[in-house]
Amino acid sequence: MAKITVRNLTKRYGDMVALDDVSLEIDSGEFLVLLGPSGCGKTTLLRCLAGLETPDEGEIRIGDDIVFSSERKIEVAPGKRGLGMVFQSYALWPHMTVRDNLKFGLDVLKIAKKPSDERLDRVLEDVGLGALGARYPSELSGGQQQRVALARLLATQPQVFLMDEPLSNLDARLRMDMRVELKRFQAETGATTVYVTHDQTEAMTMSTRVVVMKDGRILQISPPQQLYRQPESTFVADFIGMPRINLIELAADKGRATSYSNTDISIDLGWDPGLERVIVGARPEDINLSEDRAAPGEDYEVGAVLPNGPETIVQLSRGVTSVLARVGHDTSLLPGQMVRLSYRSEAINVYDARTRSLVTSPVAEVAAAS
Amino acid sequence: MSGQAAPLARGRFQVSRLWADPVNLLMLILLVVLAYLVLWPFVQLVIHSFTWAEGDRRVSRDAVPGAFTWFHWLQATTGPISGKMLYGPLVNTLKTGIAATIIALLAGGVLAWCVVRSDMPGKRWLQPMLTLPYIVPSFAIALAWEAVFRSPKVGGQPGLYESFLGAAPPEWLSYGTVPISITLAMHYFPFAYLLVSGALATIDSQMEEGALIAGAGRLMILRRITFPVVAPAFAAAFILTFGKTIGQFALPFLLGAPTQFHTVATMVYANLALGLDSMAFVLAIILIAMSLVSIWMANRFVGKKSRRFETISGKGFRNRVIPLGAWKWPVFAGVALFAFTVGVLPLILLGVQSVMLIDGFYGLENLTWHFWTGTSNPDIAFGEPGVLHNSLILGAAWNTIRLAFISAVIASVVGLVIAYIVVRRDNNPLARALDQLAFIPFLFPTIAFGAMYLTLFAEPVGPIPALYGTFTLLVLISVVSRLPYSVKTGMTAVTQIGRELEEAAEVAGAGWGMRFRRIVMPLAGPGVLSGMMVSFVGVMRELSLIILLITPSTRVLMTVGFGYAEEGMTQLSNALVLIVAVLTIIGELILWWIGKGRIARLREKQT
Numbered sequence: 001m002a003k004i005t006v007r008n009l010t011k012r013y014g015d016m017v018a019l020d021d022v023s024l025e026i027d028s029g030e031f032l033v034l035l036g037p038s039g040c041g042k043t044t045l046l047r048c049l050a051g052l053e054t055p056d057e058g059e060i061r062i063g064d065d066i067v068f069s070s071e072r073k074i075e076v077a078p079g080k081r082g083l084g085m086v087f088q089s090y091a092l093w094p095h096m097t098v099r100d101n102l103k104f105g106l107d108v109l110k111i112a113k114k115p116s117d118e119r120l121d122r123v124l125e126d127v128g129l130g131a132l133g134a135r136y137p138s139e140l141s142g143g144q145q146q147r148v149a150l151a152r153l154l155a156t157q158p159q160v161f162l163m164d165e166p167l168s169n170l171d172a173r174l175r176m177d178m179r180v181e182l183k184r185f186q187a188e189t190g191a192t193t194v195y196v197t198h199d200q201t202e203a204m205t206m207s208t209r210v211v212v213m214k215d216g217r218i219l220q221i222s223p224p225q226q227l228y229r230q231p232e233s234t235f236v237a238d239f240i241g242m243p244r245i246n247l248i249e250l251a252a253d254k255g256r257a258t259s260y261s262n263t264d265i266s267i268d269l270g271w272d273p274g275l276e277r278v279i280v281g282a283r284p285e286d287i288n289l290s291e292d293r294a295a296p297g298e299d300y301e302v303g304a305v306l307p308n309g310p311e312t313i314v315q316l317s318r319g320v321t322s323v324l325a326r327v328g329h330d331t332s333l334l335p336g337q338m339v340r341l342s343y344r345s346e347a348i349n350v351y352d353a354r355t356r357s358l359v360t361s362p363v364a365e366v367a368a369a370s
Numbered sequence: 371m372s373g374q375a376a377p378l379a380r381g382r383f384q385v386s387r388l389w390a391d392p393v394n395l396l397m398l399i400l401l402v403v404l405a406y407l408v409l410w411p412f413v414q415l416v417i418h419s420f421t422w423a424e425g426d427r428r429v430s431r432d433a434v435p436g437a438f439t440w441f442h443w444l445q446a447t448t449g450p451i452s453g454k455m456l457y458g459p460l461v462n463t464l465k466t467g468i469a470a471t472i473i474a475l476l477a478g479g480v481l482a483w484c485v486v487r488s489d490m491p492g493k494r495w496l497q498p499m500l501t502l503p504y505i506v507p508s509f510a511i512a513l514a515w516e517a518v519f520r521s522p523k524v525g526g527q528p529g530l531y532e533s534f535l536g537a538a539p540p541e542w543l544s545y546g547t548v549p550i551s552i553t554l555a556m557h558y559f560p561f562a563y564l565l566v567s568g569a570l571a572t573i574d575s576q577m578e579e580g581a582l583i584a585g586a587g588r589l590m591i592l593r594r595i596t597f598p599v600v601a602p603a604f605a606a607a608f609i610l611t612f613g614k615t616i617g618q619f620a621l622p623f624l625l626g627a628p629t630q631f632h633t634v635a636t637m638v639y640a641n642l643a644l645g646l647d648s649m650a651f652v653l654a655i656i657l658i659a660m661s662l663v664s665i666w667m668a669n670r671f672v673g674k675k676s677r678r679f680e681t682i683s684g685k686g687f688r689n690r691v692i693p694l695g696a697w698k699w700p701v702f703a704g705v706a707l708f709a710f711t712v713g714v715l716p717l718i719l720l721g722v723q724s725v726m727l728i729d730g731f732y733g734l735e736n737l738t739w740h741f742w743t744g745t746s747n748p749d750i751a752f753g754e755p756g757v758l759h760n761s762l763i764l765g766a767a768w769n770t771i772r773l774a775f776i777s778a779v780i781a782s783v784v785g786l787v788i789a790y791i792v793v794r795r796d797n798n799p800l801a802r803a804l805d806q807l808a809f810i811p812f813l814f815p816t817i818a819f820g821a822m823y824l825t826l827f828a829e830p831v832g833p834i835p836a837l838y839g840t841f842t843l844l845v846l847i848s849v850v851s852r853l854p855y856s857v858k859t860g861m862t863a864v865t866q867i868g869r870e871l872e873e874a875a876e877v878a879g880a881g882w883g884m885r886f887r888r889i890v891m892p893l894a895g896p897g898v899l900s901g902m903m904v905s906f907v908g909v910m911r912e913l914s915l916i917i918l919l920i921t922p923s924t925r926v927l928m929t930v931g932f933g934y935a936e937e938g939m940t941q942l943s944n945a946l947v948l949i950v951a952v953l954t955i956i957g958e959l960i961l962w963w964i965g966k967g968r969i970a971r972l973r974e975k976q977t
């Protein structure tokens with residue numbers, strides 16, 4: 001099948017560097033999600049893969065073929081890369097019926113009428129559009145249009161799917177349904193998929209690995225669970241997760257190697273990162289709250305209590321240090337109340353305050369090795 | 371579903387993408403061709419104005435045909451006949467142009483206000499009627515004026531005025547500044563009307579309501595709010611209208627030449643008729659300079675955004691209208707009367723005149739269908755048969771339709787291709803150059819443009835044969851002169867086609883040709899089609915652009931009509947101009963129908 005290799009890809013628009021020396025390997029059949037703040041170069045990378053943009057430097061291989069190489073001066077046309085693409089706007093041709101939209105790609109491949117018709121019937125049936133083949137795109141709902149875009153991609157049976165925020169125009173409920181379907185088709189076809197999204201839930205639920213980008217560079221490539229648990233930099237830590245992670249800058253306590261504190265609070269990491277200043281990253285769910293004044297930890301004042309369906313977000317503060325914690329929906333905490341707060345030291349990440357990158361604890365290293 | 375996999379990388383090519391891309395190749399070809407058809411003629415025109423021509427032997431003993439000379443420029447600017455050649459016509463051009471523009475703008479402004487901002491009844495009917503005078507050929511209005519105010523002192527039969535009042539009209543009313551200014555204004559007020567109503571339509575009525583709440587009176591609002599807002603557009607409209615009037619040739623010629631009243635445009639024609647080509651070219655260059663200055667100034671008023679074009683159309687607006695109260699019906703009557711007088715009456719006059727045996731005598735016994743259906747009779751009109759029997763005219767009619775059709779189709783397709791390149795390759799400086807190049811013909815007054823092509827294609831150049839006198843030349847100049855409009859239409863159409871629609875096809879493997887044919891053309895189709903109709907009508911009523919390039923075998927209705935008018939065969943020229951007017955009105959009606967009906971629905975489907 002089709003493995004994708006990107007090497008040292010750079011793309012500039014005038015002075016602006018949209019992709020900065022990006023390297024990436026995508027395994028065959030993988031579902032890779034590109035995630036990152038607006039303008040970080042996700043779409044640009046996807047379009048470079050598709051061949052819709054010409055990179056300035058670097059190399060792209062799809063399967064065994066070099067489809068782009070600046071050194072060897074190779075550039076394969078988009079249509080000859082064996083890929084299919086779903087655009088954010090769907091880009092359905094408004095003057096063609098649903099069926100003709102699908103048929104276009106088959107015409108280009110010069111597939112004979114009979115097999116072409118059969119395939120169209122099957123694909124339309126598959127995506128649940130069997131009855132709508134004769135409609136024009138403008139006569140379909142947003143969700144149906146999305147399905148047509150998907151069907152158009154499936155019709156040519158590409159080995160690589162490229163999708164740029166394909167679900168962003170749908171309402172929340174429909175988006176959930178389509179996620180499941182997209183995933184199903186991807187699994188059935190085994191196509192290597194590169195998927196751009198803004199939506200973290202989408203990234204987390206669908207991907208085999210997530211690529212986090214910023215300013216045209218790749219910050220981290222990890223499976224979703226690891227991305228959430230071990231963000232490699234404070235930027236990624238902050239970017240991933242809702243509500244956002246608590247990042248607290250602390251200085252080493254004199255005399256006690258594993259203890260760090262600021263003017264308000266003090267945390268015992270349980271291991272010694274050997275740094276003067278660190279930033280501690282604690283997810284809201286990695287904070288224990290207790291009304292029992294004898295429990296371990298320090299006293300915080302409850303600022304705001306924000307119920308949110310199955311959970312409740314609590315904002316707490318001690319001096320000027322403020323943190324968010326996630327507790328159950330049945331909490332009885334009230335604003336103004338004092339609670340005992342402790343950090344689950346095995347779950348919190350420690351970052352070098354200077355480089356803002358993750359400092360791995362010996363425990364985690366041992367765990368990773370085994 | 372993973373049964374048969376699409377083959378990967380079915381072909382590859384080396385990066386010289388610049389050349390592999392057919393669009394780049396097309397762009398280069400178009401650049402070269404357009405440079406040759408737009409810039410080179412102008413260069414030729416300038417060169418020729420500094421060169422002795424064959425005909426110059428008659429005016430100067432020093433003439434050495436083909437050699438360099440300042441003679442024509444000196445003659446025109448400081449020579450003994452410079453007053454008659456240049457300064458007189460220049461003053462006349464400015465005089466008639468400014469007078470006509472003021473009248474047109476006043477009339478257009480008032481009417482625009484009535485239609486856009488007041489609750490005057492009958493707008494639906496009045497609006498198309500008000501644009502009628504701009505749709506019919508300008509010299510139809512000149513002929514109608516002549517029909518009323520012709521003065522026998524200049525020769526020929528008396529006009530309506532004399533027949534009814536018994537006395538000849540004063541000469542200033544028959545020929546010269548006054549009739550030219552008025553008829554020019556009649557022809558161009560719809561243009562000013564469109565510009566001003568476009569500007570009025572952009573007014574947010576809340577601005578005025580704000581003033582109303584502040585206690586301002588209606589006049590004060592008009593003066594302090596409405597007018598300042600539209601003032602820049604007004605200034606631009608003034609200059610654009612003026613720029614149009616100076617290029618007018620047929621109308622001032624018919625109402626000025628009989629009394630030796632010349633504008634710069636008619637002087638170009640007169641000099642060419644006398645064989646004084648180089649002098650004509652000097653005047654053509656001066657005309658172009660005037661046009662450039664006026665357009666440059668108009669741009670300064672409206673800014674870059676609406677750099678191009680004639681109509682800032684005011685469609686699709688719905689701002690609050692101001693109730694006229696008791697004035698409602700009187701205003702309606704006034705506007706209707708005006709619309710009838712300038713839009714319909716001239717055509718009726720031409721029609722009536724075309725069925726009079728002897729021009730100028732009003733009575734039933736004088737009525738005849740001869741000029742329409744008669745066969746040759748040596749006693750009438752030098753034996754010219756009626757227009758429907760006249761092989762010359764039938765040939766001209768065929769030429770007209772052919773010319774208009776072919777030019778419109780080519781101009782639209784080429785315009786679409788250029789527009790595509792300009793829109794889709796907007797980061798390429800060559801594409802921008804192409805854009806500019808295609809716009810240049812807009813800057814040339816049509817008679818001057820005709821003069822350029824006269825010099826350019828007189829002799830064969832390299833592989834290009836001498837095109838003078840051929841139908842091809844007429845097509846060529848008509849296409850090039852329509853390009854600024856068709857490119858603009860095309861750009862509107864292409865801009866509306868999302869880039870992703872094409873990219874989706876590209877990913878599917880469709881080459882540029884296939885994408886253009888199956889995606890761009892069908893989607894741009896409706897817009898381009900209506901643009902094509904506009905060009906069709908425009909070319910059909912064109913006279914000054916091609917008058918210099920016409921030979922007996924390539925005559926079109928307008929030039930034949932002009933010929934008859936020049937020779938004093940009024941009924942025939944009236945009949946012909948009436949035919950063209952009716953044809954253009956039919957064209958406009960089709961256009962209107964397309965715009966409102968079918969195509970609009972098609973467009974709806976696409977969004």
Ligand SMILES: Nc1ncnc2c1ncn2[C@@H]1O[C@H](COP(=O)(O)OP(=O)(O)OP(=O)(O)O)[C@@H](O)[C@H]1O
Nearest residue numbers: 013016017018037038039040041042043044045198
């Ligand atoms: N055609 C272009 N010309 C100039 N700059 C461009 C062009 N396309 C993209 N850019 C710039 O490149 C950068 C990356 O853009 P890109 O579209 O890849 O971002 P993105 O990550 O997809 O953002 P979003 O999430 O908002 O879609 C942006 O700063 C953008 O302004």
Ligand SMILES: [Mg+2]
Nearest residue numbers: 042043044164
């Ligand atoms: Mg994007």
